[in-house]
Amino acid sequence: MIVRADKIAQQLEKPDNPSDPLIIRPLPNIEELKTSGSASIDMRLGCWFQVFRGPRVSHFDVYDNTLTPPSESQLTKHHYVPFGKPFVLHPRAFVLAVTLEWIRLPSGFAGEVVGRSSWGRHGLIIATATGVHPGFTGCLTLELTNLGEVPITIKPGTTICQLFLHTVLAGDPKNVDKSRFVGRRTPTLGAIKLDKIALKLSEEVH
Amino acid sequence: MDFIDYAKQRYEAAIAEINRLKNSEFPYDQIREALVALEDLFTRQVSSLKKLKLTSSPSIAKNACGQTLACLFGYTPFLGFIVRATNVRNAFEVYSPALRLAKQLLGPDTKLLLSSEWDYSPFILMTPELPNFVLIGVPAFESSNPLIMSLAGHELGHNAWSKEMLGRKHDPDIKKEVLTALMGKHWAEFTSFQPTATHANLTTDMFVQPAWLPAFAYASRQLEEIFCDMMGLRIFGEAFLHAFAYLLSPGIPGERYPLYPSVVIRARHLEAASKLLGVDCPTGYQDLFSKEQDITSPATRLLCSVADDATAQLVDKVTKDAFRIADDKGLPTRDPAKVQKIVESFAMVAPTDGRNTMTDIINAGWICKKRDDLWTNVPQIRPETKSQVLADLILKSLEITEFYDRLGSP
Numbered sequence: 001m002i003v004r005a006d007k008i009a010q011q012l013e014k015p016d017n018p019s020d021p022l023i024i025r026p027l028p029n030i031e032e033l034k035t036s037g038s039a040s041i042d043m044r045l046g047c048w049f050q051v052f053r054g055p056r057v058s059h060f061d062v063y064d065n066t067l068t069p070p071s072e073s074q075l076t077k078h079h080y081v082p083f084g085k086p087f088v089l090h091p092r093a094f095v096l097a098v099t100l101e102w103i104r105l106p107s108g109f110a111g112e113v114v115g116r117s118s119w120g121r122h123g124l125i126i127a128t129a130t131g132v133h134p135g136f137t138g139c140l141t142l143e144l145t146n147l148g149e150v151p152i153t154i155k156p157g158t159t160i161c162q163l164f165l166h167t168v169l170a171g172d173p174k175n176v177d178k179s180r181f182v183g184r185r186t187p188t189l190g191a192i193k194l195d196k197i198a199l200k201l202s203e204e205v206h
Numbered sequence: 207m208d209f210i211d212y213a214k215q216r217y218e219a220a221i222a223e224i225n226r227l228k229n230s231e232f233p234y235d236q237i238r239e240a241l242v243a244l245e246d247l248f249t250r251q252v253s254s255l256k257k258l259k260l261t262s263s264p265s266i267a268k269n270a271c272g273q274t275l276a277c278l279f280g281y282t283p284f285l286g287f288i289v290r291a292t293n294v295r296n297a298f299e300v301y302s303p304a305l306r307l308a309k310q311l312l313g314p315d316t317k318l319l320l321s322s323e324w325d326y327s328p329f330i331l332m333t334p335e336l337p338n339f340v341l342i343g344v345p346a347f348e349s350s351n352p353l354i355m356s357l358a359g360h361e362l363g364h365n366a367w368s369k370e371m372l373g374r375k376h377d378p379d380i381k382k383e384v385l386t387a388l389m390g391k392h393w394a395e396f397t398s399f400q401p402t403a404t405h406a407n408l409t410t411d412m413f414v415q416p417a418w419l420p421a422f423a424y425a426s427r428q429l430e431e432i433f434c435d436m437m438g439l440r441i442f443g444e445a446f447l448h449a450f451a452y453l454l455s456p457g458i459p460g461e462r463y464p465l466y467p468s469v470v471i472r473a474r475h476l477e478a479a480s481k482l483l484g485v486d487c488p489t490g491y492q493d494l495f496s497k498e499q500d501i502t503s504p505a506t507r508l509l510c511s512v513a514d515d516a517t518a519q520l521v522d523k524v525t526k527d528a529f530r531i532a533d534d535k536g537l538p539t540r541d542p543a544k545v546q547k548i549v550e551s552f553a554m555v556a557p558t559d560g561r562n563t564m565t566d567i568i569n570a571g572w573i574c575k576k577r578d579d580l581w582t583n584v585p586q587i588r589p590e591t592k593s594q595v596l597a598d599l600i601l602k603s604l605e606i607t608e609f610y611d612r613l614g615s616p
Contacts, residue, residue: 023556026606046607047298078294080233083612100609102602104556137555137584139602157609174585182586183555183595183600 002039003109003165009033017104017166022165023104023137024039040114040162043099046139049079062192064200072189079129083172086153089124089146097142097189100157104137105165107173112164114141119160123148123174127160134168135176141187210258213271216278217252220285221245227289233298236305236317236339244281244288244334251277270580277335285332287341296349299601302608303564304358307441308340310535312365316340320358322349339344340365348453352600353575356442356449356568365580366531372433373426376520380425383516384408388418392512393547420464420506427465429524432517435472436479436528443485443540445569447476448576455494462498465516469495479525483539502605538563545569548603555584555595559603561610569613571600 003011008022009030015021028041044153057075061067077095081087089095105111110133125145132140142161147150154160181188194202224245232238251274251524258267281289289297305318314442315338342361348354367373388396390407397403398419407414438446449470457469468474473492487492501507505567532539541563548558548570558567574580574596581587 021554023554025557025559025561025602028513055451079231080294080298081297082233083608104554137586138598176586181599183591185598185605 001167005033005036005038005041008041008165011055017106017108020106020108021104022106022109023102025102026100028101038162040164042116042159043101043113043136043140043161043163044074045142045154045156045158045160046098046100046185047081047083047185048098048186049081050076050189051079052076054096062194065178069191076189078115078186081156083156086155088151088153089144090151091123091146091149094143094145096189097144098160098185098187099140099142102137102139102185103132103163105132105134107134107176108167108170110134110166111136112166113142113161114164116159122152122162124152124154132163134178140180140187141184159187168175208270210267214252214255214317214349217248217255217274220253220282222276224248224285227285230289230292232292232303233302235242236319239317240284240319240336240339243339244285245275247281247335249498251409256425266588269525278481281333281335284341286389287321287323287343288319290323290343290346290582291319293322294348296320296322297352297355297597297601299605300352300355300564301606302588302611303604304342304355306445306611307537307564308362309340311362311392311539312340312369316332319574320344322346345453346434350597352597353445353569353571354446354449354453354579355564357438357453359438359446360439360450362431362436363437363528366437366528369429369529371525372527373430373431375430376523377426379520379523380429381422383441383519384422384492384512386416386519387512387515388421392508392515395508396512398510418509419514421509421512421516424464424510425516425520425612426469428517429520431466432472432475432521433524433528435597436525437532439476439479439533440483440484440529440539441537442565443483444459444487445540445565445572447485447487447491448572449610450476451488451491456473457498459496460499461501462510464501464506464513468498470497471518472515475521482525484527528530536563540569541575545573549573551603552599555581555587555599557599559606559608561607561615562603564604567607569604571596 011022012027012033013030024041024091057070060070060075062069072118079087097107103111110131111126115134119126123146125147126131126142128166129146133140140163179191224241228241241527254270255274258270258311270304289470289511301318301320304320305316308316308318317339319341321341321343322345324346325343326345331343340362342358344354344357385408388408396418400414401412402411408418409415435450438450442449453468455556462468473495477487477491501510544566548562548566552570552574558570580596581592
């Protein structure tokens with residue numbers, strides 16, 4: 001069930017379970033949340049970006065186990081854009097960014113990151129991998145791409161996406177998200193790991 | 207004259223490189239301002255070289271070219287420092303609160319550069335041609351570690367020492383204490399090196415003076431180091447003690463360096479001053495450090511002992527100076543209640559909200575760092591990622607402070 005903004009405000013002010021609270025920092029404007037009538041919470045663009053080093057990588061092939069997978073620093077380069085400075089996203093460019101807000105989801109909540117339609121209509125797509133699991137804590141990595149025809153200037157601090165929160169059916173509160181993306185303030189590329197089935201199916205049959 | 211042309215070409219090459227660097231990505235504007243200041247300095251040097259063509263005296267021209275070459279030698283490492291200040295390995299979120307601290311201590315015109323250095327010892331650069339710039343370098347592989355940023359208190363202390371002209375203030379006392387130590391328990395040994403020395407001619411005989419003046423220089427530098435330690439302790443409290451031990455303990459094997467107090471003595475002074483400030487110094491703090499080996503050269507060893515004795519007499523004075531200056535400038539000191547609140551936030555694996563001082567945030571970080579049970583009940587955080595997560599929480603908390611600062615929040 002999607003949680004309405006006034007309920008989110010309530011959770012932020014006075015969590016149902018103080019030992020496992022919903023936390024968003026910097027704290028959004030609680031009064032605005034209470035009266036917005038929306039079912040999401042706006043997220044701002046953070047200061048860190050991660051740009052792919054296209055010229056240094058021939059291709060990306062997770063199936064070729066004869067190759068050592070390239071490290072994150074081989075594939076990408078971090079950029080820090082301070083408040084007040086622009087980042088220009090050119091048409092067809094793809095970069096990782098991060099939310100300004102640090103989110104901590106309690107075990108009873110999951111989230112979904114969605115772009116803002118106002119940006120989307122200008123060609124800016126915010127996120128493709130949108131699920132945020134219970135227990136996640138950290139800044140959310142965003143996948144930004146400009147599908148429009150003209151370059152787009154963005155600055156840290158701009159509201160760029162929205163987070164929908166869902167309540168999840170009760171389970172073991174200790175069974176929470178343990179991904180490597182947890183607890184980070186910068187965008188994280190992560191590695192693609194194939195499961196046994198995918199590995200088996202990816203083998204060529206002669 | 208070829209050497210004039212060479213000198214000009216060297217500067218033109220340096221200016222061309224600066225112009226290339228001006229197109230770099232700057233995490234804060236003061237890096238670009240430092241480049242522009244350097245470009246101005248080099249351009250002035252080129253102008254003076256151009257005027258030199260008119261002179262007919264080769265010796266004057268050679269001397270002038272030599273001076274400009276010395277300037278280039280002196281400022282090239284500074285250019286490297288500026289370039290490394292842009293590297294994303296640096297903890298850029300520290301910059302804004304560190305600048306605020308520097309301005310509070312040194313004045314509103316202060317410009318700060320934080321950089322990562324291929325030099326293990328954190329240091330401060332002071333450049334006469336760029337008087338408002340404070341440059342603090344930390345070891346490259348620690349430059350993303352916010353926990354050691356409390357050592358910036360020590361480094362800023364060097365600027366305060368210079369700005370407040372404390373060297374000049376304490377020089378007479380240092381000289382007096384050096385002479386007292388020399389004429390007291392060290393006299394017999396001193397006269398074995400300098401048989402012509404008498405109590406009467408110590409300060410008047412031009413052949414005797416050079417024999418003991420190094421002790422004065424050692425004591426002066428040692429006292430400055432102690433003042434800086436006290437400034438770091440006053441601003442950052444426990445976080446300074448931990449960072450000092452993290453970076454320096456147990457000390458580097460080998461001979462004592464006479465321009466620095468022994469690391470054990472520094473630790474002892476820090477312990478004593480902690481009591482004055484109500485700072486909780488870890489039990490057995492001094493024992494974390496090892497005494498350096500004695501200096502091999504008997505004469506230097508003697509002068510170092512004289513300096514140590516002289517310095518010991520003046521520690522209280524520079525400690526009071528550091529505390530007074532920090533108080534007068536309204537520098538923060540850690541607020542235990544606020545630190546505890548931040549610790550509670552970090553324990554939830556969340557940064558703290560609102561405006562907080564760098565002092566409180568880094569102290570909270572150290573408390574968490576020292577807790578064996580930190581996040582043992584948080585399955586999301588794997589043991590091997592704890593340090594990285596803690597660093598990110600500290601840095602995010604500093605960024606959130608800047609966020610509220612920019613909004614003008616109380």
